[in-house]
Amino acid sequence: MRVIVDRALCDDHGQCEIAAPNVFRIGVDGKLEYDERPDPSERDAIEEAADACPLQAILVQE
């Protein structure tokens, strides 16, 4: 599984971190950091994060 965030769309709402805190983190500068190759056990949380992103900037690839 691979996670891709479209940085051109991302507007730092932070909803992804709330849904999947082990994968997405908002840094002290308010900008997103994330794990591109997360553990498969995070799948449900990542899909929830992709749903919750107001900009729909998160893509989950198999």
Added chain:
Amino acid sequence: MSRVVVVGAGMAGLRAAEQLRASGWSDEILVLGQEPHAPYNRPPLSKEALSGMGAEDPQTWADKLAFRQRPSVADVEWRLGTEVVGADLGARRVTCADGTEVGYDGLVIASGIRSRRLSIDGPAGGRFTLRTLADAVALQPALRPGARVVVVGGGFIGCEVAATATAMGCRVTVVEPLSGCLQRGLGDLVGGLVQSYLSGYGIRMLTGRTVRDLHPVPGRPDRVGSVVLDDDTVLPADVVVEAVGSTPNVEWLADNGLDLTDGVLCDERLRAVGRSDVVAVGDVARFVNPRFDEVARRVEHWCIPTDTARFAAGSLVRALHDLPDDRPRFAPMSSFWSDQLELRIQSFGAPGLADEVTVVDGSPDPCALTDGLIAHYRRGGRLVGVVLVNVPANRHREQRELVSASCPG
């Protein structure tokens, strides 16, 4: 093969289809949608899509705003441009406007809401609402630089349209019947700060006023030319935007014994009360959120279609498969945001329920609003919501957790 029919092809209809699959429903799913477009994201319609739409045709925008769909719904059948006009829940079938009847084993009500209109006759030309892509396509060309725009209603949609139209060079007046804008969503204090901030950009705010009449342009009886308020103020207007709330689309469910008072009353599993084979999701669903109290409400926030669909799909699939449902009660932590000029307003919980508001960070000064503000909303002393204005996202989780801890659900 069994079939689940989803009535409504907005965000709630799409999320319902996806969550039916995620809940183990492998039989047929049919989605019936009134609009001609595949499910798309509505928040940009009052913001960047409205200001940026001019150069491109509506289909380009429909493609841009369309939700990415999970691979699991590739075999779902979509009938778009299909209005559902009736239902016989006893016989398990719905009726489309063209007379087609569609049977189901399980039904998802995702028919959403529509814009309410001013109940004032008068010219139809120059009057707009904003909920659908078609609404935005119609409104955009009217927002020319210098156009005189009267926005009726100072809620979130009204203030966002006012902000966007101002940025587009229009001369904007907002008419709000309550004593301040955004009161229902943000309360007097923060609503008042945002209202003052918008005033600073030249938006004229007329609060405590209602519209009495709409007069035509002299010699053009079909075209609105001015708005007359209850205090006899006459506002010349090239464009009138009616942002006066919404009405749930429930007429098609009449005569089935459902409680359709302000949406579809749901039980704690999001089933339409009295029916185990019917669930409701999104803006049309009226449900209790035990985090806050035991009052059933509709919630028109962007997160609700996703939250309700996730839970309701699980309820429906369990019922259709005769499986027990021992999940905890549905208790979403709602959130919303609003972008207005340089302001990003973010909320968690239910600030609209509060009886007391305290600014805990930042200064309650409209000129300092862009520097950041955090307000806590309490009801009977208990924290029920937070509102953050221009607060970096690295503080959102901590603020959300505060509400979550005081309203555990």
